[in-house]
Amino acid sequence: MPEQGSTPLVLVAGTATGEVLRLDEPLSFWGGMETVGGRIIDQRHPQVGEIVAGRVLVMPFGRGSSSGSSVICEAVRAGTAPAAILMAERDDIIALGAIAADEVYGLLMPVVVLAQEELDGLETGAVVTVGVDGTVRASDGAPDPA
Amino acid sequence: MTLRLEERDEARLAGVEGPAQQMASRVVTRLAAAMGADELLDITGAHIDSCLYHGQAVLDFANRLADDGARVVVPTTLNVSSLDLLHPEHARGDPEEARLSRGLMERFEEMGCRPTWTCAPYQLEVRPGFGEQIAWAESNAIVFANSVLGARTNRYGDFADICCAVTGRAPAAGLHLDEHRRATVVIRMDGVSVDLLDRDVFYPVLGGLIGRLVGKAVPVVDGLEPGVSEDRLKALGAASASTGSVGMFHMVGSTPEAPTLEAALAGHRPVEEVTVTAADLRAARDRLSTTTDDDLRTVSLGTPHYSVAEIGRLVELLGDRRVHDGVAFFVSTGRDVLHEVELRGWADRLADAGVSMVTDTCTYFTPIIQDVTGTAMTDSAKWAYYAPGNLGLEVVFGSTEDCVESAIVGRVVRDEGIWADA
Numbered sequence A: 001m002p003e004q005g006s007t008p009l010v011l012v013a014g015t016a017t018g019e020v021l022r023l024d025e026p027l028s029f030w031g032g033m034e035t036v037g038g039r040i041i042d043q044r045h046p047q048v049g050e051i052v053a054g055r056v057l058v059m060p061f062g063r064g065s066s067s068g069s070s071v072i073c074e075a076v077r078a079g080t081a082p083a084a085i086l087m088a089e090r091d092d093i094i095a096l097g098a099i100a101a102d103e104v105y106g107l108l109m110p111v112v113v114l115a116q117e118e119l120d121g122l123e124t125g126a127v128v129t130v131g132v133d134g135t136v137r138a139s140d141g142a143p144d145p146a
Numbered sequence B: 001m002t003l004r005l006e007e008r009d010e011a012r013l014a015g016v017e018g019p020a021q022q023m024a025s026r027v028v029t030r031l032a033a034a035m036g037a038d039e040l041l042d043i044t045g046a047h048i049d050s051c052l053y054h055g056q057a058v059l060d061f062a063n064r065l066a067d068d069g070a071r072v073v074v075p076t077t078l079n080v081s082s083l084d085l086l087h088p089e090h091a092r093g094d095p096e097e098a099r100l101s102r103g104l105m106e107r108f109e110e111m112g113c114r115p116t117w118t119c120a121p122y123q124l125e126v127r128p129g130f131g132e133q134i135a136w137a138e139s140n141a142i143v144f145a146n147s148v149l150g151a152r153t154n155r156y157g158d159f160a161d162i163c164c165a166v167t168g169r170a171p172a173a174g175l176h177l178d179e180h181r182r183a184t185v186v187i188r189m190d191g192v193s194v195d196l197l198d199r200d201v202f203y204p205v206l207g208g209l210i211g212r213l214v215g216k217a218v219p220v221v222d223g224l225e226p227g228v229s230e231d232r233l234k235a236l237g238a239a240s241a242s243t244g245s246v247g248m249f250h251m252v253g254s255t256p257e258a259p260t261l262e263a264a265l266a267g268h269r270p271v272e273e274v275t276v277t278a279a280d281l282r283a284a285r286d287r288l289s290t291t292t293d294d295d296l297r298t299v300s301l302g303t304p305h306y307s308v309a310e311i312g313r314l315v316e317l318l319g320d321r322r323v324h325d326g327v328a329f330f331v332s333t334g335r336d337v338l339h340e341v342e343l344r345g346w347a348d349r350l351a352d353a354g355v356s357m358v359t360d361t362c363t364y365f366t367p368i369i370q371d372v373t374g375t376a377m378t379d380s381a382k383w384a385y386y387a388p389g390n391l392g393l394e395v396v397f398g399s400t401e402d403c404v405e406s407a408i409v410g411r412v413v414r415d416e417g418i419w420a421d422a
Helices: A068-078 A092-105 A116-120 B007-013 B019-035 B056-067 B095-110 B139-149 B160-167 B202-214 B230-243 B261-265 B278-287 B308-318 B335-343 B346-352 B381-391 B400-409
Strands: A009-012 A016-022 A056-059 A084-087 A111-113 A127-130 A136-138 B040-042 B046-048 B076-078 B169-171 B185-190 B219-222 B272-277 B296-306 B328-333 B355-359 B375-378 B394-397
Touching: A009 A092, A009 B019, A068 A092, A068 B056, A084 A092, A092 A111, A092 B019, A092 B056, B007 B019, B019 B040, B019 B056, B019 B160, B019 B169, B046 B160, B056 B095, B056 B160, B076 B095, B139 B230, B160 B169, B185 B202, B202 B219, B202 B230, B202 B272, B202 B278, B202 B381, B219 B261, B230 B296, B230 B381, B272 B278, B296 B308, B296 B381, B296 B400, B308 B328, B308 B335, B308 B346, B308 B400, B328 B335, B335 B346, B335 B355, B346 B355, B375 B381, B375 B400, B381 B394
Parallel strands: A016 A056, A056 A084, A084 A111, B046 B076, B185 B219, B185 B272, B296 B328, B296 B375, B328 B355, B375 B394
Antiparallel strands: A009 A111, A016 A127, A127 A136, B040 B169
16 A cells, blocks of 8 residues: 655665666565675566666565565675665665665665655656755765675 | 653663563564554463564574573464474475574573464464453464454564563554444345355355455354354454454354444444455356366365364265375364364274364475465365465465365365355
């Protein structure tokens, strides 16, 4: 269901800069992404083969197994996770992976819910910065080094 | 919405009960905020899936909690792992990964979890009662607990399950609350033969179809004869939680929160009403197979873990016949069920018939099957959905009867008659 409250709604706070990757369909991280290179491996996903590592990942909502949390945490540990994940709906599986990575490794991957109109304005390839308050701005600088 | 915490939560967050409680509380609290919960609630039990090794992160998390002395504060059962401790001869995986898996399992035992190693904790002697708030992981167990037992859990998974068990607290959100348990989608049958409605195989196929139709919504199945068995409800739920993200379903006259359709809908109008035909069911059945090759090499039953009644049915179907020499036949179950099966003398009969029992794990993700060429057959929609991707094999879905008859003759045979239009 669409988010009723005001956005941005910060599920996991942090800052990140990276190139936007818009997903045409939601991605299940468990079975959908490998953590060695951060590549989409779900053969049924239209963007199979794309690298999510270091990108600001924009998708409508999450899907799939609750084991997705550990895939995200493992990817954050390995440095192959997205720089940030921006969605139109809350997703506790994705949030939990980011929370666990912060707790165990002290590594922050921001997870933010934005209004659909704002997500629609984020084009693949644009370099943006996600603020600790969940705001997303066009970035003048190069992406943060991984 | 702001999260209101009780004093005991604040104290744990401040570290009064030590670093393990502090970290677990922080995870539950942060999760609650991310879910939009406005408070935490007490739970009376937990079922943990974090004990399945899939990478360093889960192990690091468990080590951190266990090293800090974490103990569960509610009765807590453990899901399958990637090792069959009772039948080590099945092991075909990497020995180093097996060592890490065993290490992870031990950490959860140290924290006070019961080494039940089953994905069907609802088949254990003690199980949650109606209305109990619990924190369960494992998709098939979650949907069974909510739908069949009337207990209340969200779809918990890695990290959250153990943190809820250690704190005895869970976010008051989702399926813990009345308002999210009512059905929004009504499912009815039209033109499905009475014969098919009376078969076990109908239920996993219907479940697979429902998962695709409703995603994560709560459906209610209307119009079936009341009193559908737990094993059939289990198969339906497991399938719907594989092809979709169903955490709860109702079946009028068979599940406890659906004595009537109106009760399941809690007085609201449904958002959607769907009519399922025999053709829809045939298509759903066909989507569960990846091949038409009838060269059968493997049969795998017991996903979720077979119950005593399901094993009894298998013994009956086999009679005094033996599985074909070219077919490996596996049945996965919990160690408690296996014990009961041994007491009844069935384990010896199954062994004589060429059936291998698997406990503590499951054949759809653990490398137990030796020959992944040819065709594997299963009566489980969940196995059919996941095994091809995990193991790289081809699958044919069939009824339990189909699986047994095929195993005996050594090639795939299916009874097509029951799938015809009424």
